[in-house]
Amino acid sequence: MKQTIAHIALVVEDYDEAIRFYTEKLNFTLIEDTVLSETKRWVEVAPPGSSGTTLLLAKAATDEQRSRVGNQTGGRVFLFLHTDDFWRDYNDLQSKSITFVRPPSNEVYGTVAVFQDLYGNLWDLIQRPGF
Numbered sequence: 001m002k003q004t005i006a007h008i009a010l011v012v013e014d015y016d017e018a019i020r021f022y023t024e025k026l027n028f029t030l031i032e033d034t035v036l037s038e039t040k041r042w043v044e045v046a047p048p049g050s051s052g053t054t055l056l057l058a059k060a061a062t063d064e065q066r067s068r069v070g071n072q073t074g075g076r077v078f079l080f081l082h083t084d085d086f087w088r089d090y091n092d093l094q095s096k097s098i099t100f101v102r103p104p105s106n107e108v109y110g111t112v113a114v115f116q117d118l119y120g121n122l123w124d125l126i127q128r129p130g131f
Contacts, residue, residue, distance in 0.1 A: 004052070008053060008056065010058065010121070011068050012057050012059055012069060015057060026117075028046055028047055028048070029048060030043075032044045039059070040061075041059070044056055047081060069119050071121070078123065079124075081126065082127070086110075090104060098116070099115060100113050100115045112127075
């Protein structure tokens with residue numbers, strides 16, 4: 001048996017502002033942006049060099065969904081961005097005014113810092129040993 005996780009849905013307030021953030025601030029690639037209806041689009045983004053799971057940017061459509069924008073995990077780190085050069089990416093994100101809520105530290109699993117996306121979701125930026 002072989003299975004993979006293809007997409008992770010990330011609830012956003014606005015498609016275009018989310019696309020701009022992920023492509024301009026985080027350097028992600030826009031994989032797909034397809035209009036499905038007057039109010040719904042299929043929008044996928046992925047980090048540069050990635051060939052696996054993508055983020056599916058899903059616009060909040062109900063009050064309950066809107067209440068989850070920026071806090072899909074109750075304040076825990078939600079997503080983990082692995083890099084081959086922590087300091088390159090950390091300095092690049094800082095130069096683009098990305099907010100880091102925990103400074104860089106060296107842990108047994110690698111060099112890590114926690115940042116927020118445009119809605120407040122928490123991300124780990126990690127360079128794992130040997131990555």
